[in-house]
Amino acid sequence: MKFYTFFPIILCLFFSIHAPCQTLDTIYVNDRQVVSLSFTDPIQTAMTGSPNFAFNFNREQAENLGLLQAEKKQTSNLLVRTTTGNLYSFILAYREHLPQLHYFINPDQGLKNPFQHSINRASAQDSIQKTASVKEQHFTLLCTQLLHKKSSPHHNKQRKGIRIKLMQRVYHDDHVYMVYELKNRSTIPYALGQFQLSKVLGTPKRKASYQELPITPLFEFKMPKQIGPSSSVRFVVVYPKFTMNTGQRLQVKVLEAQGSRNLILKLR
Known part of the structure; x- marks a missing residue:
């Protein structure tokens, strides 16, 4: 198996050792319905801890959407790395009746990098929020007209x-x-x-x-x-x-x- 398959896991373990404890969100799936995850950035690599959980995404052309489904009533985890280098980790749990079928994942849910200065992080976040706000206003205006x-x-x-x-x-x-x-x-x-x-x-x-x-x-x-x-x-x-x-x-x-x-x- 090639090294890059393990690269997100190595980064995840490194961050978890050096950074404060971070509570992971739980995503519920089953074998009858497909659960979709939308990220703000395209997905580069992803893997689940157990083969009984399948996470599918477009490997030919990077897209923001991934699809989850389970085969057995077990618990596992999901690790996702986006093209911007952000890492996301979630707990996966089986449930007969799903609380929701789509999750919008924002950058705040990503694993924290202990070496990133808080000032630079805040500045980058402000820039992203301003850009998103302008785009949202543009979309809202045209949608209202339609x-x-x-x-x-x-x-x-x-x-x-x-x-x-x-x-x-x-x-x-x-x-x-x-x-x-x-x-x-x-x-x-x-x-x-x-x-x-x-x-x-x-x-x-x-x-x-x-x-x-x-x-x-x-x-x-x-x-x-x-x-x-x-x-x-x-x-x-x-x-x-x-x-x-x-x-x-x-x-x-x-x-x-x-x-x-x-x-x-x-x-x-």
């Missing part, structure tokens, strides 16, 4: 009283703005568990050739957590501009948090 613009659905799918519509797809700069509408026509509240846009190749019936490549959102505007009975919500999700390879198509997967009212909207 929600106020009249539009007709381009694609829609309905199942068990739940309907998902793609209202608009707008390209601006290096981003794709997609306006969705989620409608609950039933008498039971709908709790949104997962909302994921993916590039898809092949069909689920042929598992060997089937691939789903999730597209990590950059910004979510008015994304609902729950839709009440006989209610509808419009929201905007901003993605990085992407291209489609031959044979690929887009799909939106909508999963209920604690239920079976799930939808797959095929866009291409």
